[in-house]
Amino acid sequence: MEFNEAVNARRSIRTFTAADVPDTLVAALIECAMKAPSSMNGQPWRFIVIRNVETKRLLAEIKDRHCPPEKREFPAGFLQEAPVIVITCVERARAYDRGIESGILATGHLMLAAADHGLATVYLSAYKIGAPQVADDIRSILEIPADIDPVTIVPIGYPGGAAEPKVLPPADEVIFNEAYGRK
């Protein structure tokens, strides 16, 4: 589809149909993810594709265990309904101190590529700065070495529902000229 259509189609969706997402399609989404920019073009990305139901259950359990109180309206149990989950990781030695940035940019591409194929996704973090236990728990169940940082968790499937219409603020409330607050 057109670029703008893909951007508009990408919405945070937490319900999926039972329809499978084949490996070839997952690989195409990951190829798009790797076309994101990365510091010094280090391309530090590694991706883990999860289809095992027990692994999905463990991931949901970790996310819920570390969920801050103000976000508990979004429990992670729905991860078990997604046909596939992609974990985006970065290899610290290739990340030039910007692994989080490279991981997030690749994830943004992955989600837009999914939307371009009619797929639904939602963004979940796989780490928290200052709280290393989140990433360590994920490392443990996915056998991720200590020099590799998991950055995001993205469930992917065909949408089981639609999102509410997106409402953006008026441009003049959020765009300033030359200095903050100057219109």
Added chain:
Amino acid sequence: MEFNEAVNARRSIRTFTAADVPDTLVAALIECAMKAPSSMNGQPWRFIVIRNVETKRLLAEIKDRHCPPEKREFPAGFLQEAPVIVITCVERARAYDRGIESGILATGHLMLAAADHGLATVYLSAYKIGAPQVADDIRSILEIPADIDPVTIVPIGYPGGAAEPKVLPPADEVIFNEAYGRK
């Protein structure tokens, strides 16, 4: 253009022609940026559009002053050649502890939208975790309040040159199944 074309067109470019990028086009790119996901749909973004040459010079000076030795092959002076620079900031109170993520995801959208319009960009960080002076120096010249975090600096213009072809690693070196390292 098609989604995939825009993804392929987006490359890190540091030379720009003198052609202007009008405000209406910059606003369209920012609208696309705001269609990125954000934690709890907080939409914490604020954007500062820079056209003033002296401000561009000061931004380049700050980036060069804080540049780590291994990245000095990319000095920031080229920022002065870009017709426009967009600084993406996030309001901490709306960011739900994920301001960096939301800022980076919006920036990814902004860069792809620019590519969709034939424009060139490159990603620069406006902060460094553990080194608050970078963001503070940027806050100072752009009058950004203490509760707002600058996240990225993106120069935008029509490309003054082409990037080298992008080379991606073989998929089976970077995609694992069910656990890290498992093929």
